[in-house]
Amino acid sequence: MRQFSACIEWLFAREGDDFADRIRLAHQAGLSAVEFWRWTNKDLDAIASVIEETGIAVSGIVAEPMIALTNPANKDAWLEGLEASASVAERLGAAVLIAQAGDDLPEFSRAEQREALISALSAGADILSGSGIRLGLEPLNTKIDHVGYFLSSTAEGLDIVDEVGRPEIGIVYDIYHSAVMGERTEDVVGERADRIVHVHVADHPGRNDPGTGGIDLLERLNWLFAHGYSGRVGLEYRPKTKDTEAVRAVVTSLSA
Numbered sequence: 073m074r075q076f077s078a079c080i081e082w083l084f085a086r087e088g089d090d091f092a093d094r095i096r097l098a099h100q101a102g103l104s105a106v107e108f109w110r111w112t113n114k115d116l117d118a119i120a121s122v123i124e125e126t127g128i129a130v131s132g133i134v135a136e137p138m139i140a141l142t143n144p145a146n147k148d149a150w151l152e153g154l155e156a157s158a159s160v161a162e163r164l165g166a167a168v169l170i171a172q173a174g175d176d177l178p179e180f181s182r183a184e185q186r187e188a189l190i191s192a193l194s195a196g197a198d199i200l201s202g203s204g205i206r207l208g209l210e211p212l213n214t215k216i217d218h219v220g221y222f223l224s225s226t227a228e229g230l231d232i233v234d235e236v237g238r239p240e241i242g243i244v245y246d247i248y249h250s251a252v253m254g255e256r257t258e259d260v261v262g263e264r265a266d267r268i269v270h271v272h273v274a275d276h277p278g279r280n281d282p283g284t285g286g287i288d289l290l291e292r293l294n295w296l297f298a299h300g301y302s303g304r305v306g307l308e309y310r311p312k313t314k315d316t317e318a319v320r321a322v323v324t325s326l327s328a
């Protein structure tokens with residue numbers, strides 16, 4: 073059965089609720105996993121205790137600090153943060169850490185930035201080795217949400233992952249970002265679905281609930297699972313309503 077993970081930065085975010093409350097709501101809605109972005113701004117004790125209470129899983133968190141890996145000067149600070157992020161992931165049972173490449177920096181050539189990225193990720197693989205945690209580099213769209221970001225191409229992200237050549241390093245494939253960039257999943261992923269550590273979905277336009285826009289999300293998910301992806305589907309969208317039933321309907325509509 074396809075497993076879903078609610079991104080509680082947006083889902084179940086009701087006024088006055090803290091993140092522990094959002095996790096409880098996700099559990100009540102029948103979700104088996106949640107994910108969130110930064111961990112340094114969260115009450116980790118409260119989160120750990122609600123995970124214990126509900127039995128829900130944390131699928132992934134973001135590796136901090138979120139500094140540009142495209143800048144070689146950031147490597148040491150990022151690696152130090154990665155160690156701390158991996159400890160938090162271990163504590164919460166999260167198998168995925170998300171890495172963002174950072175902006176395309178005018179003071180460096182594209183080749184220099186790619187080199188910096190590969191060097192940071194390779195050293196990051198040493199830190200994660202044996203932990204069971206995989207780090208996913210996330211391509212993002214540069215047309216709407218992340219103008220100026222270095223990595224908007226899924227194929228280039230996969231090339232970088234292949235150049236690093238370590239099982240600990242993969243990509244997060246966000247179908248929304250990919251579709252906004254005009255990519256077709258089968259063209260850009262090809263035979264490399266096993267390098268995807270996590271998938272995100274949202275519809276376009278609006279980055280709202282699947283079914284509110286024009287992306288063929290179910291077909292793309294079906295293709296990914298048929299071609300070797302076996303992880304969770306992260307519901308990372310801005311919900312149009314705060315209605316739990318709407319989340320359930322999304323899960324049903326994207327289930328195999």
Ligand SMILES: O=C(O)C(=O)CO
Nearest residue numbers: 170210212217246308
């Ligand atoms: O920052 C974004 O837009 C993301 O997709 C984070 O996962």
